[in-house]
Amino acid sequence: MATTTTISQVGEFPLISSMVGDLTMGQAVTLGPGDDGAVFQVDGSAVVSTDVLVEEVHFRRRWSTATDVGRKAVAVNVSDIEAMGAVPVALVVGFSAPGDLPASWAREFMAGMTAESQKAGVSVVGGDTTGGPVVSIAVTVIGQTAGMAPVRRDGAVPGDEVAVIGQLGLAAAGLALLGRGFRSPRAVVAAQRCPEVPYGQGRVAAKAGVHAMIDVSDGLLADLGHIAEASGFAMDIDTAKLDITESVRTVGMATGVDPLTWVLAGGEDHALAATFAPGTVPDGWTVVGRVLPPDEAPDPTVLVDGQVWQQERGWTHFHS
Numbered sequence: 584m585a586t587t588t589t590i591s592q593v594g595e596f597p598l599i600s601s602m603v604g605d606l607t608m609g610q611a612v613t614l615g616p617g618d619d620g621a622v623f624q625v626d627g628s629a630v631v632s633t634d635v636l637v638e639e640v641h642f643r644r645r646w647s648t649a650t651d652v653g654r655k656a657v658a659v660n661v662s663d664i665e666a667m668g669a670v671p672v673a674l675v676v677g678f679s680a681p682g683d684l685p686a687s688w689a690r691e692f693m694a695g696m697t698a699e700s701q702k703a704g705v706s707v708v709g710g711d712t713t714g715g716p717v718v719s720i721a722v723t724v725i726g727q728t729a730g731m732a733p734v735r736r737d738g739a740v741p742g743d744e745v746a747v748i749g750q751l752g753l754a755a756a757g758l759a760l761l762g763r764g765f766r767s768p769r770a771v772v773a774a775q776r777c778p779e780v781p782y783g784q785g786r787v788a789a790k791a792g793v794h795a796m797i798d799v800s801d802g803l804l805a806d807l808g809h810i811a812e813a814s815g816f817a818m819d820i821d822t823a824k825l826d827i828t829e830s831v832r833t834v835g836m837a838t839g840v841d842p843l844t845w846v847l848a849g850g851e852d853h854a855l856a857a858t859f860a861p862g863t864v865p866d867g868w869t870v871v872g873r874v875l876p877p878d879e880a881p882d883p884t885v886l887v888d889g890q891v892w893q894q895e896r897g898w899t900h901f902h903s
């Protein structure tokens with residue numbers, strides 16, 4: 584019978600060596616993995632953000648390959664740097680796993696991190712590896728402002744156009760499919776396994792003078808709600824302007840779910856949502872609504888076609 588080598592059989596330090604062996608460092612990095620700290624240069628202020636992925640909460644090993652999870656760990660983190668209008672530079676990864684995890688899973692996870700890091704233009708400069716009851720991944724990403732002010736959530740003003748770039752609804756439709764035991768349409772399942780982050784578009788928005796920006800991790804309404812609240816103004820989303828991808832419609836029909844609920848409230852697509860002065864929305868972005876003056880809507884909330892949205896707005900942890 585074929586046996587699978589586990590990470591406990593390999594041991595901590597040989598495991599680390601096998602995980603970092605193929606990493607390549609970008610120009611800004613002067614010292615990568617192997618010492619007590621990594622060293623790299625940043626241009627301007629450092630922008631830092633962290634996101635945790637926990638097995639059975641953010642992914643399942645029977646739904647996603649190790650490569651998918653490694654890619655997703657990078658994508659969801661770099662997405663926050665994009666949403667700050669900054670440029671990603673380096674990231675560190677905390678990796679915990681049970682001793683019976685196949686060693687190949689850990690190596691393929693790093694291969695996924697490497698592949699997505701190259702796509703995003705960032706280097707994996709270090710990390711930590713420990714035992715734990717389930718696979719947990721904590722990534723911290725560092726970006727640089729490189730001559731521009733960071734883009735915050737509190738800059739939306741009445742009259743702004745609300746615009747998005749990237750996919751919406753696919754990851755949630757993919758989750759619905761995987762949960763029902765299906766593996767196609769491939770596009771939505773792939774989006775759940777790893778989102779297609781619109782790398783570089785955060786910077787494009789910053790250069791266009793974007794007023795406020797966020798990445799859509801929990802759901803469009805929930806995340807735009809953070810901009811509305813931080814800025815103190817309401818927004819109205821015009822659902823006729825939302826692009827509902829064909830594959831998302833197909834999954835909606837097959838499962839009896841209104842696909843609009845995934846587009847408005849499904850998380851994990853890591854699209855960017857932002858508000859711009861009228862006429863300054865960059866090419867490729869889709870205008871989906873506007874920021875309202877207080878006399879039209881006194882509460883800083885997100886309306887849908889002028890109405891209060893009565894259904895879920897997005898994902899929250901700890902819900903029963």
Ligand SMILES: Nc1ncnc2c1ncn2[C@@H]1O[C@H](COP(=O)(O)OP(=O)(O)O)[C@@H](O)[C@H]1O
Nearest residue numbers: 631632633634662663666797798799800801806
């Ligand atoms: N345990 C924590 N300790 C300190 N700050 C936290 C903690 N959890 C979340 N935050 C901060 O709260 C804010 C909202 O977090 P979150 O909703 O996870 O943001 P995002 O969707 O960008 O990942 C962020 O600025 C984050 O840094």
Ligand SMILES: Cc1ncc(C[n+]2csc(CCOP(=O)(O)OP(=O)(O)O)c2C)c(N)n1
Nearest residue numbers: 634639640641642643758800801850851898
């Ligand atoms: C097994 C499994 N169950 C449920 C989900 C759905 N899900 C988990 S976390 C999440 C929202 C985003 O995660 P969060 O940790 O809130 O990211 P952040 O907002 O901090 O970037 C969603 C939609 C999933 N991806 N996998």
Ligand SMILES: [Mg+2]
Nearest residue numbers: 633634635800
């Ligand atoms: Mg977070």
